[in-house]
Amino acid sequence: MLTTIIRKECTEMWRDGRFRWSSAVIGGLLAVALASGYTAHNAARAERDSAQSQMAAWWYNQPAKNAHSAAHYGLWAFKPAPALAFADRGVDPYTGTATWLEAHRQSDFRFRPAMDASAAQRFGDWTTGAILQQLIPLLIIVLAFSAFAGEREQGTLRQLASAGVPTRTLVLGKSIGVATALSVVLVPAAVLGAAALLMGAGGDRSDIGRFAMLVLVYLAWFGVVLATTVAVSYVAKTAQRALLIMLGLWTLNGMVAPRAAAALGRSLHPTISRVDFINEVNKGLASGIDGHDPAGDRRKALENELLKKYNVTSTKDLPENFEALAMQASEVHADEVFDHNFNAVNDQFMRQVDVQQAAAFVTPLLSVRFLSMAIAGTDLASHRAFAAAAETHRRLIQVRMNGWLARNTKEGQTFSVRADSTLWKEVPAFTYEMPSLRATLAPYAVGAAALILWLIVSVTWVLSRKRLQVA
Numbered sequence: 001m002l003t004t005i006i007r008k009e010c011t012e013m014w015r016d017g018r019f020r021w022s023s024a025v026i027g028g029l030l031a032v033a034l035a036s037g038y039t040a041h042n043a044a045r046a047e048r049d050s051a052q053s054q055m056a057a058w059w060y061n062q063p064a065k066n067a068h069s070a071a072h073y074g075l076w077a078f079k080p081a082p083a084l085a086f087a088d089r090g091v092d093p094y095t096g097t098a099t100w101l102e103a104h105r106q107s108d109f110r111f112r113p114a115m116d117a118s119a120a121q122r123f124g125d126w127t128t129g130a131i132l133q134q135l136i137p138l139l140i141i142v143l144a145f146s147a148f149a150g151e152r153e154q155g156t157l158r159q160l161a162s163a164g165v166p167t168r169t170l171v172l173g174k175s176i177g178v179a180t181a182l183s184v185v186l187v188p189a190a191v192l193g194a195a196a197l198l199m200g201a202g203g204d205r206s207d208i209g210r211f212a213m214l215v216l217v218y219l220a221w222f223g224v225v226l227a228t229t230v231a232v233s234y235v236a237k238t239a240q241r242a243l244l245i246m247l248g249l250w251t252l253n254g255m256v257a258p259r260a261a262a263a264l265g266r267s268l269h270p271t272i273s274r275v276d277f278i279n280e281v282n283k284g285l286a287s288g289i290d291g292h293d294p295a296g297d298r299r300k301a302l303e304n305e306l307l308k309k310y311n312v313t314s315t316k317d318l319p320e321n322f323e324a325l326a327m328q329a330s331e332v333h334a335d336e337v338f339d340h341n342f343n344a345v346n347d348q349f350m351r352q353v354d355v356q357q358a359a360a361f362v363t364p365l366l367s368v369r370f371l372s373m374a375i376a377g378t379d380l381a382s383h384r385a386f387a388a389a390a391e392t393h394r395r396l397i398q399v400r401m402n403g404w405l406a407r408n409t410k411e412g413q414t415f416s417v418r419a420d421s422t423l424w425k426e427v428p429a430f431t432y433e434m435p436s437l438r439a440t441l442a443p444y445a446v447g448a449a450a451l452i453l454w455l456i457v458s459v460t461w462v463l464s465r466k467r468l469q470v471a
Contacts, residue, residue, distance in 0.1 A: 002173050005165075009177025013143060019181060022142055026135050027185045033128045034086070034192050041086035048078040048097065056429045064420040067401040068327070074102030074397075077390040077430050079109075082377030083207040084214065087193060088129035090378025099387065101394035101430075103401075104331070106338040109387070128193070129372050132218050133365060134254050136186070137225040141246045143181060144229040146239040147174045153238055167465050175230055175462070182222070190215060210437055214375045220455050221368045227458035234465060257363035264359070265352030271345055284337035295330070302329050316411050323414040324405035331398045338391075346384055350443065353380060360450035367447035374440045381443045385435050393430045400426050 013019045055075040062073060078098045085092065096109025194211060229246050236242035272280070287294050306318055306325065315322035353370065360367035373379035400423070409417045434440075441448065 002169050002176075005170060005173025006177045006180065009147075009174055010180050013177070013181045018142055022139055023181075023185050026131070026139050027188070029126070029135065030128065030131050030185065030189045031192065033126060033131050034189065037086035037089075037128055041081055044085075044097075045081040048081060051076065051098075052078045052430065059427065060421065060424050062421075062424060064418045066415055066417065067404045067419045067423060068103070068415060070419065070424065071103035071398055071401040074100055075430075077101055077393065077432075079383075079386045080432060080434075082382070082434060084210055084376035085378050087127065087214070088372045088376040088378055089127055090373035090376060091380055091383060092378045095380070095383045099390050101390065101397065103398055104334060106335075106342065106391055106394070109383075128189075129369075129376070133221070133368055133372070136182075136218075136222060137254075138250060139185070140178065140182060140222060140225045141229050141243070141250060144174075144178045144226060145233055145243045145246050147178070147230055148233040149236045149239040149242040150233075168463055171230060171234070171462055171465055175226060178226060178230075179222075182226075186222075206437070210375050210377075213437060213441075214372065217368060217371045217375065217451070220451055221364070224364055224451070224454045224458050227455075227462045231458065231462050234462070253363045253365040257359065257366060258356075258369070261356040261359040261363070261366055262352070265355035268355055269348045269351040271348045277341060277345065281337060281341050284340065285334055288333070288337075295333075298329065298333060299326055302326060320406040321409045321411055321414060323411055324402050324409065327414075328399065328402035328406070331395070331402065335395060342387075346380075349380055353443070354446065357444065357447040357450065360447050361453070364451055364454040367444075367451040370444045370447045371441070371451065374444050375437070377434050377440065379440070379444075382435065382440060386432055389432045390430070397427055 055078075059073075059075050062070065065073070076098050077100075079092075079096075093113040095112065097111045097113075099109045100107040228249070229242075232245050232249075233239075233242045236245065285295075288298075302325070303315060303322065306322065307313065307315070310318055312318060318325075356366050357370060360370075370379065374381065404419055404423050404426075405414055405417075408419075
């Protein structure tokens with residue numbers, strides 16, 4: 001009986017022009033999005049890898065100079081393009097792709113594609129992720145809204161009930177029929193995505209795991225949409241009413257809820273302006289984080305500590321150059337100021353994300369968006385992980401440069417003695433390894449719970465129907 005119902009649903013959908021043209025249009029858009037995303041991703045990855053190699057060569061081949069000048073010479077750190085970024089670009093267009101590593105300051109990220117976007121592009125890019133989140137659910141609605149409501153209007157539902165077809169079997173058969181028809185679009189897309197990952201997007205074994213997890217997330221999302229559509233069709237009196245309800249829910253999930261949740265997050269956890277942020281940083285550098293630790297007092301305290309430690313009366317008698325030691329102490333203090341201020345802003349951003357995750361219990365698409373970005377490695381947490389790695393490398397450079405000055409120069413010679421490539425080679429080339437999938441998903445446990453809850457509740461509700469309403 002179940003097989004007969006599934007076959008009947010698939011046959012009817014294939015004969016229905018709505019299915020053919022909508023599947024062709026959405027399938028074509030999905031293929032174009034995959035191809036364009038793949039091409040753009042490969043180009044971006046090649047450019048960033050090449051630029052990072054050039055930066056390493058630039059650093060190691062610099063001529064002999066003062067070590068402090070080398071610290072200011074600096075270099076760029078380019079954020080690698082994750083293998084799955086071709087499917088979901090996430091926040092990368094807004095956070096920037098590179099940061100400048102030099103002495104004394106932790107720089108902002110630069111080269112944000114969103115800054116060069118047109119007015120139309122600011123509404124969002126039609127990436128593979130956007131199509132899976134928005135258009136595939138619309139296709140599901142088109143296929144399933146009349147599953148029960150349409151047959152109820154035509155009177156065929158009464159005939160099925162009189163034939164003794166169990167309600168659960170009928171619901172399950174119709175749902176599987178829609179899912180089978182949907183696979184005509186999704187299976188080729190999954191194959192193309194896997195091929196892009198394996199053949200040219202820099203994927204490795206860990207990326208295969210991420211791809212599999214991404215497939216599971218979207219299958220769960222499609223399951224929620226399908227179960228909800230079947231449920232609405234089950235209770236709606238007419239197919240038109242079922243379609244209007246589902247289109248309303250689709251609009252709420254895809255258009256209204258994301259912007260409303262983001263606005264709510266910003267209102268509950270606002271961030272300071274760029275001008276105020278710079279002022280706070282400068283204030284901390286001058287007077288300490290608490291405002292009671294001026295630079296002059298810090299330098300004097302360091303001097304007294306070292307004189308006491310080495311039992312001498314003058315900084316010229318110290319075993320290492322006090323000026324270089326003071327510069328490194330200043331770097332350490334600046335690092336504390338930067339960490340305090342950058343972490344405060346980033347923590348506010350993550351609190352905004354938490355608000356949106358909580359809203360996913362009402363609109364599950366929000367959880368899908370965050371999980372998709374996290375798995376692709378293009379979310380805010382992944383950006384913070386790269387920023388932390390780049391900042392660690394910047395601080396390593398300062399430690400090596402100031403340490404060399406402390407050991408190899410005397411007070412008064414700090415800025416006149418030159419170092420050569422022997423010192424430059426003490427700084428390893430900058431490399432970055434993405435966090436594990438588990439670490440990446442950890443900040444989004446609430447969103448994952450919301451998606452799972454939606455899937456369980458919607459599927460359970462549909463399959464628990466025992467009495468078929470025929471009129």
